[in-house]
Amino acid sequence: MLSAHDVTRSFGGLTAVNHVSLEIGPREIVGLVGPNGSGKTTLLNLLSGFLAPTSGEIRFDGTTVSARRAWQPSRLGLRRSFQLPKLPARMSVLEVMLAGGRLPAGASPWRSLLTPGAVRREEAAFIGKAMGLLAEVDLAGLADHPAGGLSGGQQKLLGLAAVLMDDPAVLLLDEPTAGVNPSLRRRMADHLRRIREGGTALVIVEHDMGFIGDLCDRCLALDKGAVIANCRPDELSGNQQVVEAYLGRRRPGVPLRIVAGGTVGGTVDIRTNGARA
Amino acid sequence: MLEFCLHVLIMSAIFGIAAVSLNLQAGTGGLLNFGQIALFGIGAYAVAILTRAGLPWPAALPAGMAAAALGGFAIGRLGRDLAAEYWALATLAVAELVRLVALNEDWLTGGPQGIGGIVGLFPGLDGVARALATLALAALLLLGTALMARRLGQTQFGRVLRLMRENPDLATALGHDIVACKVKVLAIGGAMAGLAGGLYTLYLAFIGPDQLLPFETFLIWTMVVLGGLGNVAGAVVGAMLVTTLYAGIPFLKDAVALPSDLTGSLRVFAIGSIVLAVLMLKPQGLVPERLRRLHAQRP
Amino acid sequence: MIQILIDTLIRTSDLALIALGLNLSYGVSRFPNVAHVEMAPLGAAVALAVAALFPGGGLVGAAVAGALAAGLAAMLLHRFAFERLAGAGPASALIGSLAIAMMLRAGLQAVFGTRPQQFDTPLTPPHDLWGAILSDLQIAAIAITAVCLIGFFAMLRLTPLGRSIRAIAANPALATASGIDARRVTLVTVFLGGTLAGIGGILLALVTQLDIGMGQMLLLPVFAAAIVGGLGSLPGAVIGAFAIALAETLVMRIDFGLLAADGPRYLPLGYLTGIGFALIVVTLVYRPEGLLSRGGRRA
Numbered sequence: 001m002l003s004a005h006d007v008t009r010s011f012g013g014l015t016a017v018n019h020v021s022l023e024i025g026p027r028e029i030v031g032l033v034g035p036n037g038s039g040k041t042t043l044l045n046l047l048s049g050f051l052a053p054t055s056g057e058i059r060f061d062g063t064t065v066s067a068r069r070a071w072q073p074s075r076l077g078l079r080r081s082f083q084l085p086k087l088p089a090r091m092s093v094l095e096v097m098l099a100g101g102r103l104p105a106g107a108s109p110w111r112s113l114l115t116p117g118a119v120r121r122e123e124a125a126f127i128g129k130a131m132g133l134l135a136e137v138d139l140a141g142l143a144d145h146p147a148g149g150l151s152g153g154q155q156k157l158l159g160l161a162a163v164l165m166d167d168p169a170v171l172l173l174d175e176p177t178a179g180v181n182p183s184l185r186r187r188m189a190d191h192l193r194r195i196r197e198g199g200t201a202l203v204i205v206e207h208d209m210g211f212i213g214d215l216c217d218r219c220l221a222l223d224k225g226a227v228i229a230n231c232r233p234d235e236l237s238g239n240q241q242v243v244e245a246y247l248g249r250r251r252p253g254v255p256l257r258i259v260a261g262g263t264v265g266g267t268v269d270i271r272t273n274g275a276r277a
Numbered sequence: 278m279l280e281f282c283l284h285v286l287i288m289s290a291i292f293g294i295a296a297v298s299l300n301l302q303a304g305t306g307g308l309l310n311f312g313q314i315a316l317f318g319i320g321a322y323a324v325a326i327l328t329r330a331g332l333p334w335p336a337a338l339p340a341g342m343a344a345a346a347l348g349g350f351a352i353g354r355l356g357r358d359l360a361a362e363y364w365a366l367a368t369l370a371v372a373e374l375v376r377l378v379a380l381n382e383d384w385l386t387g388g389p390q391g392i393g394g395i396v397g398l399f400p401g402l403d404g405v406a407r408a409l410a411t412l413a414l415a416a417l418l419l420l421g422t423a424l425m426a427r428r429l430g431q432t433q434f435g436r437v438l439r440l441m442r443e444n445p446d447l448a449t450a451l452g453h454d455i456v457a458c459k460v461k462v463l464a465i466g467g468a469m470a471g472l473a474g475g476l477y478t479l480y481l482a483f484i485g486p487d488q489l490l491p492f493e494t495f496l497i498w499t500m501v502v503l504g505g506l507g508n509v510a511g512a513v514v515g516a517m518l519v520t521t522l523y524a525g526i527p528f529l530k531d532a533v534a535l536p537s538d539l540t541g542s543l544r545v546f547a548i549g550s551i552v553l554a555v556l557m558l559k560p561q562g563l564v565p566e567r568l569r570r571l572h573a574q575r576p
Numbered sequence: 577m578i579q580i581l582i583d584t585l586i587r588t589s590d591l592a593l594i595a596l597g598l599n600l601s602y603g604v605s606r607f608p609n610v611a612h613v614e615m616a617p618l619g620a621a622v623a624l625a626v627a628a629l630f631p632g633g634g635l636v637g638a639a640v641a642g643a644l645a646a647g648l649a650a651m652l653l654h655r656f657a658f659e660r661l662a663g664a665g666p667a668s669a670l671i672g673s674l675a676i677a678m679m680l681r682a683g684l685q686a687v688f689g690t691r692p693q694q695f696d697t698p699l700t701p702p703h704d705l706w707g708a709i710l711s712d713l714q715i716a717a718i719a720i721t722a723v724c725l726i727g728f729f730a731m732l733r734l735t736p737l738g739r740s741i742r743a744i745a746a747n748p749a750l751a752t753a754s755g756i757d758a759r760r761v762t763l764v765t766v767f768l769g770g771t772l773a774g775i776g777g778i779l780l781a782l783v784t785q786l787d788i789g790m791g792q793m794l795l796l797p798v799f800a801a802a803i804v805g806g807l808g809s810l811p812g813a814v815i816g817a818f819a820i821a822l823a824e825t826l827v828m829r830i831d832f833g834l835l836a837a838d839g840p841r842y843l844p845l846g847y848l849t850g851i852g853f854a855l856i857v858v859t860l861v862y863r864p865e866g867l868l869s870r871g872g873r874r875a
Binding site: 048050069070071072074075079080081082085086087088089090091092094095096098099100102103105106107108109112113119123127131143144146148159162163165166 | 425428429432433434436437439440442443444446447448449450451452453454455461465507566568569570571572573
């Protein structure tokens with residue numbers, strides 16, 4: 001579905017993503033993990049066409065993803081979310097949802113003016129779809145509220161729901177659980193699983209290793225812009241390179257700790273721990 | 278007095294169209310067009326040149342709109358990927374270039390004297406009857422423009438523009454080509470501004486480069502900011518208030534016995550202080566942008 | 577040839593200090609302040625008034641008073657208007673600065689009148705420098721500009737204040753985190769920017785005359801210099817001023833008839849003021865980050 005071939009991106013003298021190749025299959029859930037500054041978000045920006053690679057190529061469904069037309073992948077079914085959605089204060093929740101859909105009649109100024117019937121029918125259909133998606137993330141009651149007035153966690157859920165308005169084939173998520181409270185995280189994991197059941201592949205950049213272990217079929221670990229591991233989540237803690245990537249960055253006063261959980265799925269928890277060990 | 282009131286109302290309607298146009302670009306789309314007067318001017322000059330060549334006004338007016346729409350398209354292409362403030366400065370510079378062309382190309386534009394003696398609207402009527410007919414036409418066109426702008430703001434086109442205004446990255450991520458949207462809204466805004474400019478020329482039977490000074494752009498901005506960025510009704514209200522104030526200041530001057538060479542300064546000062554006061558005290562304007570409640574509207 | 581160089585230097589000294597002040601303020605306040613150019617006539621008008629009120633104080637004393645007044649005005653405007661406007665985003669700040677520019681110009685006109693005035697300077701015969709004509713005042717203006725520039729860049733490199741200014745311009749958050757009082761340094765920087773513009777205005781008034789409306793004439797050339805050099809770049813402002821001055825001088829003197837081969841043909845003088853606008857447009861389209869960069873392209 002989505003693949004990167006020997007992709008490199010540098011900023012000035014700094015190489016943020018270094019010769020990365022990857023392949024995402026249909027209905028796969030892939031986690032992108034790695035310490036801060038390892039190039040996860042840059043890779044996500046490259047995959048979604050928001051950044052142009054310095055060298056290499058990204059292909060989606062047979063076409064090359066080009067940053068000169070950053071809007072195009074989204075129309076072809078490759079969509080992304082943002083770490084901070086920054087939703088507009090003067091648009092309602094439902095309006096943001098509709099903006100995520102494809103309403104060709106309403107989007108054309110000519111047809112908006114000349115074919116009000118088609119615009120109305122199209123809008124009614126998408127409002128129905130939007131309300132269904134909003135109900136799944138518990139936001140249906142807030143449909144007419146300003147989107148920018150929602151809490152951080154609700155904005156994330158809305159951002160995710162809006163992206164789903166066009167039934168993407170691949171979804172790239174940038175830290176979907178950051179700033180979302182723990183009870184909502186579990187529900188978000190369920191929600192993402194249902195999205196996969198619906199036929200969508202997911203690529204998730206995430207710090208919460210519990211979430212990754214719970215959800216992902218496969219993990220790509222990045223360090224210094226390069227892929228250092230491509231394995232099941234439960235194999236991460238046994239990977240010497242991954243452990244070193246996290247621990248190698250240890251500075252005095254910022255200890256790191258690996259907790260290997262013993263659940264059936266083999267949850268691995270690599271997290272920073274503020275307490276002095 | 279009646280004639281003066283009619284004059285103010287006609288000017289309000291004409292500038293109302295220009296303000297509705299700017300409101301669509303700046304209020305809905307977030308595009309800081311500081312060259313609005315150039316689009317107005319392109320329409321005005323096109324209509325002047327065409328009517329001078331013998332074209333009747335019902336044909337010249339749409340041609341003027343088309344010329345101004347092309348102008349809008351051009352400044353939209355120009356600013357393809359500029360950040361907002363840089364683009365604003367570029368539009369200001371483009372407007373000055375347009376004015377310089379009007380000032381220097383005598384063969385086409387009449388140079389500093391401009392183009393006068395245009396056969397205006399309703400030459401068969403005169404006096405109050407002619408003014409009333411002109412007002413009816415201008416008001417009708419304002420109504421049409423305002424309804425069109427409101428409709429465009431309500432449909433997906435407007436939603437995408439508003440999303441682009443507030444978060445262009447999110448609009449792109451949702452599959453919207455924001456450069457194309459920008460160019461479209463500038464072309465539509467250009468046609469509307471060209472209509473206002475054409476009406477202006479036909480009403481006053483004159484257009485000159487002094488009508489294209491950057492201050493005129495600022496006047497239209499004042500109308501939109503005062504009325505409320507993002508609200509069509511606000512733009513119309515703002516245009517009426519500012520036009521009335523602008524026309525009324527000479528009377529005020531007589532009332533408080535100010536020296537007449539201060540009138541110009543006073544006008545400029547008054548307009549500037551209105552904008553500043555609104556920005557500092559009521560940034561959303563007199564008629565703020567409303568949230569569109571789609572769900573509650575559903576049958 | 578020498579005349580071209582001299583003309584270019586004279587024009588550079590007109591623009592460089594004001595453009596430098598603009599970029600200095602932009603670096604710390606992050607919006608293009610249109611009202612900045614009005615500090616030039618303000619400084620000149622105050623200097624002229626002081627010279628008239630205290631004839632014994634000498635020209636230098638009056639100039640210092642004018643420059644400080646311009647700096648103070650810039651600082652007060654920043655403190656009481658732009659801090660608040662900038663909080664609502666660069667668009668509000670840009671429109672607000674336009675409003676303030678209009679009000680300042682109208683206010684200056686109301687107080688000082690619209691007639692051009694001159695400093696009382698001794699008339700000396702012009703010098704002939706290898707065929708180029710140059711007056712004492714012009715030599716003095718170029719020299720003072722050079723001294724101010726050298727002094728300013730030395731201050732920027734060598735003093736703690738200069739280091740704080742550079743730190744804030746580079747990264748306000750980091751500068752604050754490392755213990756710099758960003759708000760205070762910003763106010764001081766804006767004061768310096770206003771003072772530089774004031775000096776520029778005084779020199780301009782000394783060499784030619786004080787035209788209260790000079791802000792309008794300066795707006796686009798100064799912004800052109802700042803944008804061509806890169807908004808926010810300090811050496812860029814000076815280089816940009818030189819580039820604009822050179823372009824204006826050359827375009828005036830180049831014989832376009834050589835290209836068309838039908839006798840001498842110069843660009844109509846009327847387009848001279850358009851060169852700055854054209855350069856803004858060309859720069860923004862092809863090199864939005866300016867010659868010496870600081871991004872203008874949408875991220």
